[in-house]
Structure formats: structure tokens, C-alpha cells
Amino acid sequence: MNLKLKNEELGRLSVEEFISSEKNTVTVVLDNVRSLNNVGSVFRTADAFLIEAIILCGVTGTPPNKEIEKTALGATATVKWTYASTTLEAIESLRNNGYALYAVEQANQSISLKNFKTDTEKIALIFGNEVYGVEQEIVSKCDGVIEIPQFGTKHSLNISVSVGIVLWEIIKDRL
Amino acid sequence: MNLKLKNEELGRLSVEEFISSEKNTVTVVLDNVRSLNNVGSVFRTADAFLIEAIILCGVTGTPPNKEIEKTALGATATVKWTYASTTLEAIESLRNNGYALYAVEQANQSISLKNFKTDTEKIALIFGNEVYGVEQEIVSKCDGVIEIPQFGTKHSLNISVSVGIVLWEIIKDRL
Numbered sequence: 383m384n385l386k387l388k389n390e391e392l393g394r395l396s397v398e399e400f401i402s403s404e405k406n407t408v409t410v411v412l413d414n415v416r417s418l419n420n421v422g423s424v425f426r427t428a429d430a431f432l433i434e435a436i437i438l439c440g441v442t443g444t445p446p447n448k449e450i451e452k453t454a455l456g457a458t459a460t461v462k463w464t465y466a467s468t469t470l471e472a473i474e475s476l477r478n479n480g481y482a483l484y485a486v487e488q489a490n491q492s493i494s495l496k497n498f499k500t501d502t503e504k505i506a507l508i509f510g511n512e513v514y515g516v517e518q519e520i521v522s523k524c525d526g527v528i529e530i531p532q533f534g535t536k537h538s539l540n541i542s543v544s545v546g547i548v549l550w551e552i553i554k555d556r557l
Numbered sequence: 558m559n560l561k562l563k564n565e566e567l568g569r570l571s572v573e574e575f576i577s578s579e580k581n582t583v584t585v586v587l588d589n590v591r592s593l594n595n596v597g598s599v600f601r602t603a604d605a606f607l608i609e610a611i612i613l614c615g616v617t618g619t620p621p622n623k624e625i626e627k628t629a630l631g632a633t634a635t636v637k638w639t640y641a642s643t644t645l646e647a648i649e650s651l652r653n654n655g656y657a658l659y660a661v662e663q664a665n666q667s668i669s670l671k672n673f674k675t676d677t678e679k680i681a682l683i684f685g686n687e688v689y690g691v692e693q694e695i696v697s698k699c700d701g702v703i704e705i706p707q708f709g710t711k712h713s714l715n716i717s718v719s720v721g722i723v724l725w726e727i728i729k730d731r732l
Contacts, residue, residue: 429709534604546718
């Protein structure tokens with residue numbers, strides 16, 4: 383029989399252990415994300431998958447913020463984050479530091495997430511605004527576009543769900 | 558260059574086309590999910606991945622509901638759903654209809670989502686309450702437990718993120 387594990391049986395890290403742990407060299411860039419609920423949820427997912435950093439760009443809200451905490455549930459204290467006033471500035475700095483840049487978008491010549499493979503160790507994943515997505519100017523400067531195949535009536539998935547799916551698909555190969 | 562696609566270039570289905578499309582024979586069961594925001598987000602994800610049905614159990618809110626619509630963005634009009642007053646009733650009915658039942662939980666002898674494979678065509682995935690998870694009584698009656706490996710400080714992922722990750726991992730093999 384499968385017995386559910388108690389919280390103390392999960393072997394989760396303490397805040398100090400998290401900070402000193404080796405992280406996945408994946409940086410999440412949020413390009414003008416409007417919803418603080420989504421920002422908090424991204425922190426929580428980034429904590430679960432030992433993501434090295436989140437860069438909050440433009441109008442994206444930053445901690446400390448009560449609305450972000452409602453969904454981050456404390457993960458703003460573990461996951462490293464920085465703020466950049468423009469997404470352009472953030473991705474130029476990442477490129478200078480040897481990161482491969484991938485926008486998560488719906489675009490021509492995109493790579494289906496199902497087929498995405500990279501030998502690059504350091505990758506940055508750029509997720510966009512709830513309505514406008516990642517700005518074309520940013521998409522044009524990336525090394526590629528990753529697309530989550532979708533088959534229904536809606537144009538896109540919720541951004542915090544997209545972040546979860548893409549991070550899972552990329553980090554599971556590193557498990 | 559990757560040019561972003563306009564909404565009309567995405568080739569999404571109309572509501573009528575969705576309803577008459579062949580679906581993935583995966584049913585999502587929500588066991589006493591409290592947040593209407595999460596319920597709506599699950600509808601939106603289920604629409605994107607052509608999921609056949611959602612069963613809303615116990616205290617889980619049901620459409621029509623303004624809060625659900627804020628995140629479902631119309632997907633309550635496409636994805637088939639039913640309500641069951643207890644999760645037990647829902648899973649007994651699914652079992653009688655030939656479904657393999659998997660709780661998404663953290664439990665001993667769980668199967669890592671990374672290794673989960675099934676030859677069964679009809680599967681039901683049970684996701685639980687934000688605080689209590691899937692009830693042990695329900696977990697005990699399932700054919701197995703799927704666990705999303707997590708490495709940070711938090712006990713679990715947001716439920717709408719978990720639904721996205723698990724549905725992606727299961728339906729992508731059917732793409």
C-alpha cells in the first residue's frame with residue numbers, strides 16, 4: 383500500500399542547505415509579467431527544481447510583496463533573484479556570461495518542447511507577459527524558441543503552468 | 558528569425574471542433590481542491606492538452622463561477638466536467654469503467670514521474686487539496702502513486718502547476 387509521507391519525511395532542504403546546494407544552471411527570465419500570483423508561483427516551482435536564479439524584468443513585481451508571497455510560500459527567501467529594468471539588458475548580460483537564450487513562445491521555426499535538447503550547460507528561459515507574450519525584439523535576439531504544443535481552443539497556457547512544464551522537461555534529464 | 562505567430566495563425570480549434578475532436582483518454586479528478594483559481598487553471602490546461610474530462614469532487618468549486626472563469630478563460634465551455642459529492646464515488650465509477658487510477662502524491666513506493674509508463678489507455682489522475690493532498694483513503698484505493706521529484710525547501714508544487722507537469726509528461730507520448 384502507498385502510504386502518504388508526512389512533511390518531515392520528505393527530506394526537503396532547509397533554507398541554508400538550499401542556498402549552499404549546487405543548482406541547475408538554468409535561469410528563468412520573466413519579461414514584463416503582470417500577475418504577482420504568477421510571479422510567486424514561479425518562485426515556488428524554481429525552489430522545487432533547484433533553479434539557480436530568476437530575473438524579474440520591467441513591470442514584473444519584485445519581493446518583498448504580500449501578493450507574491452501568497453503563492454511563493456517563502457520561496458523568495460531561497461531562490462536567488464535580481465531585477466532588470468528592461469528584458470534586453472537582462473538577456474545581453476546573460477549572453478555575455480555564456481548563456482544560451484531560449485524564449486518560450488509560439489513562433490515559426492520554433493522547437494517543440496518534446497524535441498528540445500541542448501548540450502549547453504547554462505541556459506536562460508524567457509517567459510512573457512500574460513497577454514503579449516515575450517516581446518518580438520527579445521525573441522529575435524534569442525538562440526531559439528521553445529514551444530509547448532497545444533491542441534485546444536485557447537491561445538496559450540497560464541504562464542506559471544508553462545514555467546512548470548518547461549522546467550520539468552529540461553531539468554528531468556539532469557536528475 | 559523566429560517570428561511570433563498571431564493568434565489566428567495558431568490553428569486553434571473552435572469550441573465546436575474541440576467538442577467533436579478525439580480526446581486523450583485521461584480524466585483529471587480534483588479531490589477537494591479549495592482554490593477556484595486553481596480549478597480554472599486546470600480547465601485551461603485540460604483544454605490545451607485535449608483531456609477528455611475533469612471530475613470536480615467534494616468542496617471543489619464548479620462552473621459557472623466568476624473566480625473559476627478568471628483563470629479558465631472560457632475553457633469551462635470546452636472541457637467536459639462532472640461533479641461528484643465524494644472522491645470515493647468518482648474513483649469507484651472510473652474503476653468500473655476500466656480506468657487505471659493514479660494519485661499524484663508523495664508516498665512510499667511511489668513511481669517517479671520520470672519513470673512513469675503505462676500501457677493502459679484509460680487513466681485517471683487524482684490531484685488533492687492544497688494543504689492535505691489526496692486523502693489517504695483514496696490513495697490506498699489507487700493502482701499507484703505518481704510523484705513529481707522535488708529538491709527544494711517547499712513541500713509541494715502548486716496544484717495547477719502539478720497538473721500541467723503531469724499531463725504534459727503523459728500526453729506528450731501520445732503526440
